[in-house]
Amino acid sequence: MPDRPPPLAGLTVIDLGQVYQGPYAGLLMAKAGxxxxxxxxxxxxxxxxxxxxxxxxxxxxxxxxxxKRAITLNLKSPRGVELLxxxxxxxxxxxxxxxxxxxxxxxxxxxxxxxxxxxxxxxSATGYGLTGPERDNLAMDITIQAAxxxxxxxxxxxxxxxxxxxxxxxxxxxxxxxGAIVTALYERERTGRGRLVEVAMIEAMFPTLASNLGMIHNxxxxxxxxxxxxxxxxxxxxxxxxxxxxxxxxxxCTNEExxxxxxxxxxxxxxxxxxxxxxxxxxxxxxxxxDAIVEAWAANLTRAEIFAAAxxxxxxxxxxxxxxxVLDNEHMKGRGMIEVIDxxxxxxxxxxxxxxxxxxxxxxxxxxxxxxxADNVEVYGELLGLAPEKVEALKIEGAI
Amino acid sequence: MPDRPPPLAGLTVIDLGQVYQGPYAGLLMAKAGxxxxxxxxxxxxxxxxxxxxxxxxxxxxxxxxxxKRAITLNLKSPRGVELLxxxxxxxxxxxxxxxxxxxxxxxxxxxxxxxxxxxxxxxSATGYGLTGPERDNLAMDITIQAAxxxxxxxxxxxxxxxxxxxxxxxxxxxxxxxGAIVTALYERERTGRGRLVEVAMIEAMFPTLASNLGMIHNxxxxxxxxxxxxxxxxxxxxxxxxxxxxxxxxxxCTNEExxxxxxxxxxxxxxxxxxxxxxxxxxxxxxxxxDAIVEAWAANLTRAEIFAAAxxxxxxxxxxxxxxxVLDNEHMKGRGMIEVIDxxxxxxxxxxxxxxxxxxxxxxxxxxxxxxxADNVEVYGELLGLAPEKVEALKIEGAI
Numbered sequence: 001m002p003d004r005p006p007p008l009a010g011l012t013v014i015d016l017g018q019v020y021q022g023p024y025a026g027l028l029m030a031k032a033g034x035x036x037x038x039x040x041x042x043x044x045x046x047x048x049x050x051x052x053x054x055x056x057x058x059x060x061x062x063x064x065x066x067x068k069r070a071i072t073l074n075l076k077s078p079r080g081v082e083l084l085x086x087x088x089x090x091x092x093x094x095x096x097x098x099x100x101x102x103x104x105x106x107x108x109x110x111x112x113x114x115x116x117x118x119x120x121x122x123x124s125a126t127g128y129g130l131t132g133p134e135r136d137n138l139a140m141d142i143t144i145q146a147a148x149x150x151x152x153x154x155x156x157x158x159x160x161x162x163x164x165x166x167x168x169x170x171x172x173x174x175x176x177x178x179g180a181i182v183t184a185l186y187e188r189e190r191t192g193r194g195r196l197v198e199v200a201m202i203e204a205m206f207p208t209l210a211s212n213l214g215m216i217h218n219x220x221x222x223x224x225x226x227x228x229x230x231x232x233x234x235x236x237x238x239x240x241x242x243x244x245x246x247x248x249x250x251x252x253c254t255n256e257e258x259x260x261x262x263x264x265x266x267x268x269x270x271x272x273x274x275x276x277x278x279x280x281x282x283x284x285x286x287x288x289x290x291d292a293i294v295e296a297w298a299a300n301l302t303r304a305e306i307f308a309a310a311x312x313x314x315x316x317x318x319x320x321x322x323x324x325x326v327l328d329n330e331h332m333k334g335r336g337m338i339e340v341i342d343x344x345x346x347x348x349x350x351x352x353x354x355x356x357x358x359x360x361x362x363x364x365x366x367x368x369x370x371x372x373x374a375d376n377v378e379v380y381g382e383l384l385g386l387a388p389e390k391v392e393a394l395k396i397e398g399a400i
Numbered sequence: 401m402p403d404r405p406p407p408l409a410g411l412t413v414i415d416l417g418q419v420y421q422g423p424y425a426g427l428l429m430a431k432a433g434x435x436x437x438x439x440x441x442x443x444x445x446x447x448x449x450x451x452x453x454x455x456x457x458x459x460x461x462x463x464x465x466x467x468k469r470a471i472t473l474n475l476k477s478p479r480g481v482e483l484l485x486x487x488x489x490x491x492x493x494x495x496x497x498x499x500x501x502x503x504x505x506x507x508x509x510x511x512x513x514x515x516x517x518x519x520x521x522x523x524s525a526t527g528y529g530l531t532g533p534e535r536d537n538l539a540m541d542i543t544i545q546a547a548x549x550x551x552x553x554x555x556x557x558x559x560x561x562x563x564x565x566x567x568x569x570x571x572x573x574x575x576x577x578x579g580a581i582v583t584a585l586y587e588r589e590r591t592g593r594g595r596l597v598e599v600a601m602i603e604a605m606f607p608t609l610a611s612n613l614g615m616i617h618n619x620x621x622x623x624x625x626x627x628x629x630x631x632x633x634x635x636x637x638x639x640x641x642x643x644x645x646x647x648x649x650x651x652x653c654t655n656e657e658x659x660x661x662x663x664x665x666x667x668x669x670x671x672x673x674x675x676x677x678x679x680x681x682x683x684x685x686x687x688x689x690x691d692a693i694v695e696a697w698a699a700n701l702t703r704a705e706i707f708a709a710a711x712x713x714x715x716x717x718x719x720x721x722x723x724x725x726v727l728d729n730e731h732m733k734g735r736g737m738i739e740v741i742d743x744x745x746x747x748x749x750x751x752x753x754x755x756x757x758x759x760x761x762x763x764x765x766x767x768x769x770x771x772x773x774a775d776n777v778e779v780y781g782e783l784l785g786l787a788p789e790k791v792e793a794l795k796i797e798g799a800i
Contacts, residue, residue, distance in 0.1 A: 007587035007595070024607060032583055046654060050635055053681050056614035057635040063610045110759075129757075134731040138716035142629070142639060146650035147718040149726035151629075151641060153565030154554065161648055161720050163629045163641060164564035165553030166608035172572055173755070175604075179579040180756040182586055183432055187407035187758075189589035195407070196759035203737040203755040204575075207424060208566035209723065210463045214456035216723050217749065225723050229542070229551075229563045235450055235457040239542060241551060241563060248561055250546035254446060281453050316538035318547040320561050323609065323616050323625050326549035331534040337603040349617065355573070355603040356580045357529075358587075359510075359596035 004360045006033025011185070012383075013037065013093040014084075015068060018045040020141070020167055021125050021201065022097035023064040024174030025181065029093070030067035031354035031364045037087075037379055038068040041075070042400065044372045062343055063351050065369035071380065072373040072400045075106045079399035083384070088113050088120060090383045093181055097125040100135050110196040120194040121184040125177045129200035139201055144169035148205035153212045153225035153232060161226065173204040211235070230287070237283040237290045238262065241320060242298040248320035249298055249306045256280070261313040266297045336363040343368045376400060404760045406433025411585070412783075413437065413493040414484075415468060418445040420541070420567055421525050421601065422497035423464040424574030425581065429493070430467035431754035431764045437487075437779055438468040441475070442800065444772045462743055463751050465769035471780065472773040472800045475506045479799035483784070488513050488520060490783045493581055497525040500535050510596040520594040521584040525577045529600035539601055544569035548605035553612045553625040553632060561626065572608065573601040611635070630687070637683040637690045638662065641720060642698040648720035649698055649706045656680070661713035666697045736763040743768045776800060 011034040015026035023038070030036040040048065051058040074080040085108070088094060094113060096103060103109045103124075110122040124130060127139020137147075145151045145163050155162035180197035188194055211232030212225050227234055229241035229250075238259070239252045253259040256272070256279065263271040271277050271293070276286045283290045298306055303319035310317035321329075327350050332338045337353045351366050376395070380386040386394075394400045411434040415426035423438070430436040440448065451458040474480040485508070488494060494513060496503060503509045503524075510522040524530060527539020537547075545551045545563050555562035580597035588594055611632030612625050627634055629641035629650075638659070639652045653659040656672070656679065663671040671677050671693070676686045683690045698706055703719035710717035721729075727750050732738045737753045751766050776795070780786040786794075794800045 004591075004593075007583050020610060027607075028579065049655070050680075053635055053684065056617040056619060056633050059614040059617045060610040060633070063607065063613070128731060129735055132731045132735045137711070137718065138714065139718075140652045140654060140716050142631075142641070142650045142652050143716050143718035146641065146648075146720045149721050149723050150564070150566050151648070151650070151720045152722045155562055155565075159559070160629075160643070161641065162555055162562055163650075164550070164566070164568065165555075165612055165626065165632055166550050166564070166568070166605065167611055167632065168564060168566070168568050168572070168608060171608040172568070172575060175572060175575040175579060176755045179428065179575060179582060180758070182579060182582040183407045183756065184758065186582055186586040186589060189586060191404075193404075198757040198759065199755055200735075200737075203732060203735070203753075205566065206726070206732065206737060206755070207427075207463065207752045208568060208571040209726070210420060210460040211567055212565055212723060213463070213727070213750070214459040217456040217459045217746075219456060222724065226565065229560075231542075232565055232567065233456050233460070235453055241542070241546065241561065243560070248546075248551070250542045250551070250563075252540045252542050254540060255449070280450075284453065311537070314538065316540050316543050318537065318539075318543035320546045320551045321549050322552045323549050323612060324622065326606070326609070327613070331528060331532045332603060332606065335529055335532045335600075335603070337600075337606060346617075350613070352607045353603075355576045355599055355606070356583065357598040358580070358584065359598065 003362055006361050006364060007358055009033035011035065011092045012090060013095065014039055014087055014091045016094065016096035018097060019047050020064060020170035021174040021177065022095055024171055025095055025177040026068060027064055027066065028178045028354055028356060032356060032358070033364065036068045038065055038070045038370070039073050040070065040372055042072045042398070048372055058346060059349060062346055062349055062369045066351050066366040067364060068370065069375035069379055070370035070373060071376050074399055075108065077399045079394065079397065081107050083399060084108050085113070085116055086384050088117050091120065092185070093121045093123060095123040095177065095181065099138065100126050100130050114194055114196065118194055119188060119192065121181055121188065122194065122196045123177055123181045124196065125173055125199045127201045129203065130198050141167040141170045144201040144205060148202050149209055150205055153209065155226050156228040157224060157226050169201045169205055172208070173199050173201040176204045234287070235284060236280060237287045238294050240291050240294070242295050244298045244301055244303055244306055246302045249303055249317065250320060251294060251310065251315065251317045253315065258315050262315045265309040265313040265315060339366045341366050341368055345371065403762055406761050406764060407758055409433035411435065411492045412490060413495065414439055414487055414491045416494065416496035418497060419447050420464060420570035421574040421577065422495055424571055425495055425577040426468060427464055427466065428578045428754055428756060432756060433764065436468045438465055438470045438770070439473050440470065440772055442472045442798070448772055458746060459749060462746055462749055462769045466751050466766040467764060468770065469775035469779055470770035470773060471776050474799055475508065477799050479794065479797065481507050483799060484508050485513070485516055486784050488517050491520065492585070493521045493523060495523040495577065495581065499538065500526050500530050514594055514596065518594055519588060519592065521581055521588065522594065522596045523577055523581045524596065525573055525599045527601045529603065530598055541567040541570045544601040544605060548602050549609055550605055553609065555626050556628040557624055557626050569601045569605055573599050573604040576604045634687070635684060636680060637687045638694050640691050640694070642695050644698040644701055644703055644706055646702045649703055649717065650720060651694060651710065651715065651717045653715065658715050662715045665709040665713040665715060739766045741766050741768055745771065
């Protein structure tokens with residue numbers, strides 16, 4: 001069968017996203033075939049500024065902005081505002097992750113733009129949402145990790161709270177933003193009408209705490225919620241990261257079969273007959289002893305040896321990989337999730353594909369993230385019919 | 401203006417999801433107005449089994465399955481397979497997060513079901529994906545946090561690697577799954593055709609490491625990637641969680657204005673004139689000294705005092721909230737993101753709303769998660785026209 005076109009082919013997206021949250025939603029749209037135009041102020045979005053630090057600070061921008069074209073636009077100039085309105089008339093989606101009210105103050109809020117184009121999907125991503133008493137609290141990944149409770153439940157009980165290393169608040173909410181946009185696009189096919197859709201980082205975090213909230217439910221001891229590498233609800237055992245000869249290894253038994261298999265893998269097939277270890281409920285009660293047994297076994301083995309033993313017995317387990325191993329991962333490279341490209345300013349780098357796969361359509365290969373305003377002439381020409389000299393004049397005027 | 405119907409009204413979803421990943425996608429669909437039918441084997445999905453532990457182990461199931469109806473179905477019986485095929489003829493979406501190949505072995509894989517209903521969206525969520533050398537590695541949240549690199553970059557440089565407390569791999573991939581499904585629904589409106597869509601947990605994690613990958617990019621020292629509560633790429637300063645009188649507090653300065661504001665808030669307006677602290681690039685070079693200054697200031701203040709000072713000067717900052725504070729949060733409760741309901745088996749509990757907001761349509765209020773098979777008679781009657789006695793007979797026969 002011939003390949004099918006990508007599912008979002010034909011859609012035009014004005015991506016005002018900055019840093020991770022907004023741009024990730026735009027990346028997922030670009031990878032699904034949409035025509036995504038990254039719009040930045042003349043001095044660049046915040047990541048461009050960080051990019052000036054050089055070294056690794058420039059990689060994230062390249063990771064999040066493949067397959068987009070880039071234009072500049074000065075929304076603080078009246079002419080810039082006019083240009084945005086003109087672009088919106090040609091667009092299906094506008095996405096932005098400015099603080100609440102910023103776009104309204106510039107005169108290009110959801111109400112104004114959707115009145116001009118009732119088919120527009122206006123997508124807002126903020127830290128705390130467009131309403132409510134905390135609406136105007138400033139938000140970044142780390143502050144949302146703090147305010148959402150995520151930091152309080154990460155780390156060891158007797159140690160300080162710890163931020164999750166990955167930018168989970170940014171990416172979780174960016175992914176939700178994508179979902180909200182595409183839902184509204186689906187609906188528009190049926191109703192002909194656009195929508196204002198909204199995602200708040202702090203709200204995208206809340207459901208992820210299900211296990212942890214389980215632990216404190218009706219627990220009069222008011223536990224902290226920090227369980228190290230154990231289950232967030234202390235409801236499953238074994239469930240931990242164990243030190244081994246050459247690093248660390250995660251093992252989890254979610255049912256009795258896994259546990260019997262692990263016991264065999266450890267050469268201790270009699271363990272499930274011991275009343276202390278006979279059921280998950282008992283092992284949870286004897287969690288320290290259960291962990292000590294697995295730990296003692298793991299301590300003398302390498303990650304490869306543990307993986308081989310666990311795999312042979314069908315026990316869910318995985319090595320703790322470092323970033324170098326992740327970048328070298330043949331599985332993700334083979335599937336196109338990690339793509340090694342030659343980037344004009346960064347050289348050879350690894351960029352993400354899309355975790356969203358549509359069978360019947362090949363993955364969209366990465367084109368390198370554009371430099372600031374790289375596509376001004378092309379995009380303003382294509383969408384607004386402006387001649388190159390006109391685009392140049394707008395630049396000199398400070399409108400773009 | 402009158403309220404608009406929810407965007408996914410009219411769609412029927414067969415939700416074979418288990419634990420968090422699949423059920424979360426189903427929850428987002430239910431909250432957006434779809435008719436979501438949770439399908440479990442006669443003994444219940446794995447979380448039901450964990451539920452038998454009692455106490456907190458039962459809360460997560462209730463959090464993830466509001467607004468769904470529940471039926472049982474034994475896919476290991478030929479009659480059960482027939483029933484699924486009959487249900488699929490009436491459905492728009494099937495979602496499942498079994499291991500790769502499980503549905504195929506049961507005779508109800510994507511190919512079979514989509515041949516029977518070419519408009520079906522078949523959505524598969526797995527740990528490593530449906531193809532590739534690691535396809536058959538068993539996967540749970542903790543093993544994916546390990547294999548994706550997330551654990552290796554969480555924690556302090558001189559301490560062990562730490563799992564993020566929230567179930568980030570489950571929820572990130574569940575959110576991507578929702579996005580993939582809705583994208584295919586959008587496309588179906590235009591083409592009339594369904595799709596097999598696929599999300600792998602490990603791939604949904606990769607983009608979240610952008611900052612961390614930035615740090616190792618071209619860094620010959622091969623750093624571990626664990627930066628405690630500092631920026632994952634060590635590219636921003638101040639950026640940390642600081643101990644204070646009554647807990648911990650997150651502060652971040654993403655630009656020079658934030659830093660000048662923080663300096664004023666700390667009563668040290670002269671700091672930005674010091675060459676060591678004059679630019680983010682300089683502060684990154686003097687990160688320990690920069691952090692020490694903020695730390696000394698925070699140490700004598702409460703979270704409320706820091707928040708007031710930071711807020712007055714517009715510095716992004718937030719207290720590290722514990723789970724009790726999160727559940728009491730008036731902002732999320734007021735916005736309907738945390739809903740307090742009386743659950744028939746659990747009593748008064750807090751369940752999540754949807755982080756996806758569609759302006760013009762009120763949030764869908766939570767109906768409590770159903771007990772196992774609670775809606776057998778209703779759903780089999782409604783979708784397949786089976787009389788209650790027939791449903792009873794199927795139960796006795798072991799088909800449902």
